[in-house]
Amino acid sequence: MDCDEFVELVTAYLEGALDPATEQRFAAHLAECEGCDRYLEQIRRTIAELGRLPAAGLPAPARDRLLEAFRDWEG
Numbered sequence: 614m615d616c617d618e619f620v621e622l623v624t625a626y627l628e629g630a631l632d633p634a635t636e637q638r639f640a641a642h643l644a645e646c647e648g649c650d651r652y653l654e655q656i657r658r659t660i661a662e663l664g665r666l667p668a669a670g671l672p673a674p675a676r677d678r679l680l681e682a683f684r685d686w687e688g
Contacts, residue, residue, distance in 0.1 A: 614642040619649045623656055 619642050625631050626639055643649055671679075 614638045616642075616646060616649055619643070619646070620652065623653060626653075627656070627660070 619639065622631060622635065622639055626636065631639060643653065
């Protein structure tokens with residue numbers, strides 16, 4: 614597994630949605646790649662911090678602009 618594939622699979626990994634063979638390849642790459650280890654930790658911290666935000670913290674116009682900006686984004 615290379616770093617690009619790792620990044621694509623991080624969300625599925627965190628959700629426990631990888632099949633066993635892919636999860637094994639993911640873990641093997643994680644054990645060998647210090648950069649991806651840091652990336653995974655950053656994503657975990659981001660999720661934890663975002664989980665602390667109040668649900669009503671984003672004004673409707675800002676929410677609408679964000680949704681519009683990412684509607685056709687293919688990352």
